[in-house]
Amino acid sequence: MDVKFVNILSHELRSPLTTVQTSAEILDHLLSSDIVDTSIMKKHARQIMDEVADMAQLLEKVLVMSRLENTQTGFSPTIADPVTFLEEVLDRPFVCGRYSQKVDFGIKGEHRPALIDPFMLTHIVNGLLDNAFKYSRNKENTVAPRLRLSFEASHWRIMVRDTGIGIKSADKTRLFRSFSRGSNVGHIQGTGLGLEIIKYFVRCHKGAIQLKSIEGKGTVVVVDLPY
Template sequence: PTRLDLKRFCHQLVEELQISSKNKHQLVFTTQGELKEALWDERLLRHIFSNLLTNAIKYSPTGGTVLFELIAQTECVIFRIQDQGMGIPPEDQQQLFHPFHRASNVGTIPGSGLGLAIVKQCVEAHGGEISLKSQLGEGTTFTVSLPY
């Protein structure tokens, strides 16, 4: 872990993904609060957020908006990724972080079912937590909480 400017790191990641998605989606990055200085594992963070943002893009309709919020709190930093995609069926939500599990409504969208299992391990390696809220036809929000 090293000192990392989280705002700059997240902003750069959003710019990279905006380019790689060929501007087919609008990625919006916002921040709230004052970040404390802390040590972060840049490799783990890159894996967590590039996976969550790539999924948000992949499962959203062309032209959709993906919101990425960074919220600084006293004891932790909250990262929220929200899409306007297809949503995840309630019966799949509990299994989503298990290896090789994919939601039943993904159709022909490619994927291995490993991404979120690895993301959860990376979040836990940082001492954090990950959760999701999803509504079919409206989209999904992943919330990652990482302590300073």
């Protein structure tokens, strides 16, 4: 495995593991003492769950990258209803159990079935929504990310819009490359692998992905897929 990737992985795991250990020690202290402060306990329990979710997502990316390198990730499409599929994705703990805000989900056009790979499409949607939440988390006056599903004549479209920190113009051309991240992300964790994997999965569906963003205003990602 690439040395640079191992270094990034080690760095990305160290911070959440430290947080989990600290929160667990605080919970242990509270449970073994006469102090019962449910608000503090809930806070640290939530921190543990959030950090575990981050690590689970990171390890999933490692698994996906390993499969890509060994050409073992085959495209396995099945006929499905995109509306039902996305509703099921939004009901899963990764999305609905991780963030206090709910995704603003809307549908446009007449429903049509499509050929989709469940594993790949789940990763596409989860990855885009996680980015939308993550890069809006510490920004004031943000609204819940919008997920729009629209049925066009020749294709169907997934659009994710957020009001987060946005992306600098100089960074946009390299965001789909391995280990590339925006220069304005600060201390927000990430490996720079998410968009590369998403783009690969979109191409497996013979689709296209576009990203539009204004620094300080937010980002819109559009994925067009054939039926």
